[in-house]
Amino acid sequence: MMIFRLIIFVAVVSLLVVAYRKLTAPGKKPSAPTDAATMKKCEHCGVHLPESEACREGDKYFCSAEHRKAYLEHHDSSE
Numbered sequence: 001m002m003i004f005r006l007i008i009f010v011a012v013v014s015l016l017v018v019a020y021r022k023l024t025a026p027g028k029k030p031s032a033p034t035d036a037a038t039m040k041k042c043e044h045c046g047v048h049l050p051e052s053e054a055c056r057e058g059d060k061y062f063c064s065a066e067h068r069k070a071y072l073e074h075h076d077s078s079e
């Protein structure tokens with residue numbers, strides 16, 4: 001009957017190890033809600049930059065206020 005105890009013991013330890021690994025898994029984190037990964041393209045010069053650093057005009061993004069101004073001068077909106 002020792003063999004059954006051994007099997008149960010191994011099974012319990014395996015479950016504990018799996019549960020522990022799931023709790024402490026360092027691999028996959030849920031996608032962080034930072035906008036650092038969101039890259040936007042400057043409509044004027046085409047450079048890519050993080051959304052947090054971009055100048056926004058409507059649904060368009062620019063690398064700088066100068067390029068936003070330059071773009072708007074060339075692309076007059078009818079507003």
Ligand SMILES: [Zn+2]
Nearest residue numbers: 042045063067
């Ligand atoms: Zn630009």
